[in-house]
Amino acid sequence: MLAAVLLAVVTPATSGGATTAYHRGPFGGLGTWVDIYAAEWNDPEAAVAAMAQHGVSTLYLETGNYSHAAPVFRPADAGRFIDAAHAKGIRVVAWYLPSFLILSQDQMKAVGAIRFRSATGQRFDGFALDIEATKVRSLALRNRRLLTLSARIRNAVHRTFPLGAITPSPVGMSPYYWPNIPYRSLTHYYKAFLPMAYSTMRDIHTRSGTRAFMASTVSAIRTASGDPTFPVHIIGGLSSSMGSEEIAGFVTAVDQKKPFGFSLYAFGGTSAAAWRALAAHS
Numbered sequence: 001m002l003a004a005v006l007l008a009v010v011t012p013a014t015s016g017g018a019t020t021a022y023h024r025g026p027f028g029g030l031g032t033w034v035d036i037y038a039a040e041w042n043d044p045e046a047a048v049a050a051m052a053q054h055g056v057s058t059l060y061l062e063t064g065n066y067s068h069a070a071p072v073f074r075p076a077d078a079g080r081f082i083d084a085a086h087a088k089g090i091r092v093v094a095w096y097l098p099s100f101l102i103l104s105q106d107q108m109k110a111v112g113a114i115r116f117r118s119a120t121g122q123r124f125d126g127f128a129l130d131i132e133a134t135k136v137r138s139l140a141l142r143n144r145r146l147l148t149l150s151a152r153i154r155n156a157v158h159r160t161f162p163l164g165a166i167t168p169s170p171v172g173m174s175p176y177y178w179p180n181i182p183y184r185s186l187t188h189y190y191k192a193f194l195p196m197a198y199s200t201m202r203d204i205h206t207r208s209g210t211r212a213f214m215a216s217t218v219s220a221i222r223t224a225s226g227d228p229t230f231p232v233h234i235i236g237g238l239s240s241s242m243g244s245e246e247i248a249g250f251v252t253a254v255d256q257k258k259p260f261g262f263s264l265y266a267f268g269g270t271s272a273a274a275w276r277a278l279a280a281h282s
Contacts, residue, residue: 001035001062001097001130001166001196001235001265026091026126026162027192027233029057030282031263034081036062036073038268044077048084051267055279058091058261060128063113066099066135071112079118091125095166099135100145107149111156126162128194129153134178143182150189164233165190169197170220171213183224192231192260193221199249200241210236210249211256218257231260240269247274251281 032051034040040047051059061081064073072078072094085092094113098106114127129150136142154163165186168174173196174181183193197217199210214234222228234257236242236250242264254262264270264278 001033001095001132025191025231025260026058026093027128027164027194027231028261030055030278031058031060031093031233031261032056032270033060033235033263033266034062034268035266036064036068038266040267041074041077044080045084047267048081048088048090051085051090052088054275055282056090057282058093058125058263059085060093060095060263061124063094063096063116064109065097065130066101066106066109066133068109071109072116075116076119078116079120079122082118082122082124083120086122093126093128093162093164094124095128095130097130097133098149099133100142100149101135103145103149103152107152107156110149110153114153114157114161126164127153127157128164128166129190130166131181132166132168132178132196139179142178143180147182147185147189150186154189162192163190164192164194166194166196166235167221169195169213169217170224171197171216172202173198181224183221184226187225187227187230192233193225194233194235195221196235196237196265198235198237198265199246200238205243205246207245207249207252210242210246211252212249214250214253215257218253218259233261233263234259235263235265237265238269239264239266239271239274242274244273247277251277254281
């Protein structure tokens, strides 16, 4: 995710009622995020226990990025996350950041994460592709490679396996960062979109501004996908920079737009007050 890329620089991605929509599939409900730079890797069991206390339904765990050779970062600890989460009734979705430079390598790492098994034989409940790297400068070529990689991943797994697409928000981010993401074509391969609606990175710090940014992100993706009921899991944040007004704006947008799921990025930066507000809407 965009936040993970920034961390890498400074440290050595329905219209029905909330109760119904939030809990169908691994991309529904209240989620939380752990990237490869997070302290939670040092004690997965303790981290998962805290997530369970906060009412988390799904843990999104980064399995790696294009700069790592192995499909799964710290595989023994990744397995511990899976086992501990499943013991608490929490689903675990792997996510990977591809470069789109060498598709065979991106495919190998994505499929490797999907096929990964813990020491007890348990696996991830879903997989999400983090669509944000701009190593391929040509937008047309980048989009072609995105669709090719997406097709390869979908063809490598069972047709019912949950795949999600993490994207920059089409409001204020992707118009200049990655214009015209092919959402409609991506619906053929993915079961949910997970937009990075990081209002704090747009210097939005008011309740009304945050609500408007989040709500417009959900609406824009529903329009771009061509399907107003296509599942959207909105990711707000960065949580470490969000105060009470931003949190209030985020949960208000969740109440109004009723996305399939919602979360803040990331677990370690989410305050106790934020967790209380999120849990009240899960």
